[in-house]
């Protein structure tokens with residue numbers, strides 16, 4: 001059984017580049033960001049993930065200066081960018097931002113788009129930087145093309161080049177791949193991550209896609225209702241989620257409400273040992289669908305008889321919907337590959353005990 005940790009670790013290991021401390025932001029009566037503290041180290045890619053409206057974009061807008069800080073502080077390399085009293089204008093911040101619709105200027109060429117905003121640099125230096133970025137992004141031969149003549153992936157790289165053109169200390173990417181179709185998204189994502197990692201710029205990516213967050217981030221920050229619920233490595237988020245919300249964000253789970261009695265928790269899928277929890281504690285037991293084991297009926301004494309309601313072949317896995325005894329509720333299992341089970345078939349199901357999660361009942 002996994003003990004769910006309730007602490008929130010949102011600090012980067014060392015030498016933080018971006019540090020947010022106690023950021024709270026309201027829109028009228030609505031608290032969009034609620035006491036967020038977060039550090040991102042140089043070379044680190046941190047992904048912020050959470051449902052629509054949880055405050056992800058507001059956080060990015062506060063760092064970039066598009067929104068004024070009301071409470072808390074934001075520093076980059078120890079230099080304050082914004083407090084409730086003082087604020088650097090967006091153009092003075094060492095921050096590059098890329099938006100979900102790329103926001104390229106249609107009347108400027110690719111080179112013109114990348115050069116935009118570098119007016120504080122001598123012309124020769126600006127040209128050199130644009131040429132360098134065109135090469136990094138494999139866009140040199142499109143330098144004089146206009147954005148509408150480029151593919152989605154190419155436009156994406158122009159937008160990234162523009163965000164990187166002023167050599168920012170921090171890159172902010174807001175839903176960077178949502179305008180791309182599914183097939184293109186994966187390859188462009190890999191490309192973008194490679195470029196970002198090679199640049200060494202501390203990067204914050206906002207996404208609502210947990211898989212994207214896990215794939216891109218050294219650390220993933222989960223937000224819910226304006227707060228950080230957990231900030232951790234993808235492995236820890238999956239294996240030791242702080243609560244049921246985080247567990248469900250990173251995969252489908254079977255959930256049961258129960259109460260601890262005599263150091264045990266009884267669920268429809270068997271008993272779980274919980275010697276450290278006081279009797280009477282209300283808990284939620286969660287078991288990922290891939291951690292529900294199916295064996296022939298009667299093959300294991302600790303398994304519970306179930307009846308297949310239906311199954312779906314998904315390519316890499318087969319998802320099986322099962323009725324529990326009495327038909328009162330259903331559970332789901334996800335088995336690797338193609339598994340030939342038929343509706344009505346009787347099997348036994350058991351939770352992989354070492355991976356069952358127990359949370360305080362919500």
Ligand SMILES: Nc1ncnc2c1ncn2[C@@H]1O[C@H](COP(=O)(O)OP(=O)(O)OP(=O)(O)O)[C@@H](O)[C@H]1O
Pocket residue numbers: 027030032050051052053054055056057058059208
């Ligand atoms: N300018 C604004 N005025 C009033 N309310 C706003 C404003 N911008 C955002 N909000 C509200 O603040 C909350 C947080 O919004 P935010 O855009 O930061 O969330 P999000 O997590 O980025 O959502 P999404 O994934 O849908 O973009 C939401 O309830 C939103 O409706």
